[in-house]
Amino acid sequence: MLKLDRISVRYGATLGVDRISLEVREGELVTLIGANGAGKSTTLRAINGLEPLAGGSIHFDGHLISGATPAAIIDRGISHCPEGRRVFPQLTVRENLEMGAYRRLDRQRVASDMERMFDRFPRLRERAGQVAGTLSGGEQQMLAIARALMSRPRLVMFDEPSLGLAPNIVEQIFGLVLEIRAEGTTVLMVEQNAYAALEMCDRGYLLENGRIVDQGSAAQMLANPEIRRAYLGG
Template identity: 70%
Template sequence: MLKLEGVTVRYGATIAMNEVSMQVKDGEFVTLIGSNGAGKSTTLRAISGLEPVVSGRIIFDGDEIQNGSTQSIIAKGIAHCPEGRRVFPHLTVHENLQMGAYQRFDRQGIRKDTEKMLNMFPRLRERLKQPAGTLSGGEQQMLAIARAMMSRPRLIMFDEPSLGLAPNFVEQVFRLISEIQEAGTTVLLVEQNAYAALELCDRSYLLSSGRVVLDGSAEEMRANPEIRKIYLGG
């Protein structure tokens, strides 16, 4: 479904991604783990067209998408739930959901999907007419996920969805992401909590200094002594 071949991204003289190669198969749950500054978020931003690719290829369903517009990449079936949630704070919950479907014109389908999201996230139904900026952090994360799902993505990317959330919300968010994948949407997750990430996923890539330094199944990664020592607390 998604393949990166030798992708390099620079921020001025700094190399943020250094010839990164990886793939995500249809229906998989794949995670990117690593320390801060390893290039995890940059990888998602490059896939979404938010960061220019200096060299290499990003291929989705056989088409090269590197340096494509974000709108065209969303239209192909990729959604990005960014770090920090980034809901539209002055718009209501309902208006935020509609913004997720801004490239769609099937009004009946949009109404149906809105109801589906409100069933999946009952807290949002209770706050449908509230400005999104008045929601708690956990509720905003739920809204960000629901908004991304409104585009009907085939691949959804999550960037640090547990960041800054209370423990009870973290558990809910991870459960919801698992349900999304189990329902048929492919998931690519960036998560600082390596323990949780490796409990959820099928496969994982470890990034360090902009490079992929290790990859394997979740079981293989959990059993790796170096990962256990550095990322899993022994």
């Protein structure tokens, strides 16, 4: 479904991502793990068109999308739930969800999808008229996930969905990611909690200093002694 072929992203003289290749098959949950600054978030931003490529190509469903605008990439069926949630703080919960569907023309189905999100996230229904900046961290993460789903994506990218959340909320958020995948949406996830990410995923990629240094099934990566020592606490 998604294929990155030797992509590079440059920040001035520095390569943030250095000739990485990966693929995500339809229906999979694939995770990218690695330390801070390894290039994980940059990779997602390159996929959704927010970072221009210095080399390589990105294809989705066999179509070249590198060089396309973020809006065109959303139209192709890729959605992004960004690191730090990035809700629109001065807009209400309902308005944030509407922003997630701003590219859609089927307004009747948008309304029904919003009801579906409120059914899935009852807390958001309770706060539909509340400005998003006043929500708790967990509520904002729920809103960011719901907003990402409002475009009806075929592939959704999650960037650090557990960041800064209490353990009980983290468990809830990971459960939602698994539900989304079980419903047929393909998932590409960046997550610093490497153990939890590998427990959830089908396959994983390990990034270090902008390069992929290991990849494999979840079981293979969990059993790798070097990954266990460096990222899984032994």
